[in-house]
Amino acid sequence: MDISEVEELLRSLKLLGLVAPQHIFITDEPITAEVDGKIFFRGVAPLSGSAIILSRDADITTVPHEIAHTLGFGELAADIIGKIAALKYSTFRGIPLPKIMEVRYREVDDVPPHLKGRVRHYVRA
Numbered sequence: 001m002d003i004s005e006v007e008e009l010l011r012s013l014k015l016l017g018l019v020a021p022q023h024i025f026i027t028d029e030p031i032t033a034e035v036d037g038k039i040f041f042r043g044v045a046p047l048s049g050s051a052i053i054l055s056r057d058a059d060i061t062t063v064p065h066e067i068a069h070t071l072g073f074g075e076l077a078a079d080i081i082g083k084i085a086a087l088k089y090s091t092f093r094g095i096p097l098p099k100i101m102e103v104r105y106r107e108v109d110d111v112p113p114h115l116k117g118r119v120r121h122y123v124r125a
């Protein structure tokens with residue numbers, strides 16, 4: 001996903017747009033962990049609640065799923081929220097709806113030197 005897709009998704013899901021994270025980090029690399037083998041993550045929501053990280057494997061369920069985590073929901077609830085949000089988005093995509101709110105992000109260049117060129121950082125405008 002790129003940031004324009006994330007913005008469109010958040011605008012269309014209105015309620016999630018209201019609680020959109022302040023920071024979004026997007027990488028074209030996989031995010032993995034070694035837990036009884038290698039596990040691949042589509043996204044990660046750090047405990048701070050003001051940021052989400054999206055991997056190259058992110059899809060339309062990932063953004064609402066990670067936002068649900070920032071709101072304190074566990075894995076099962078986040079899965080359900082992500083799937084319902086994706087269904088709603090897919091159903092109404094392309095149908096002109098009134099724009100009640102704008103969700104915009106701007107790219108900032110403040111990633112650590114070892115991540116430059118690997119991670120893009122966006123801040124809610």
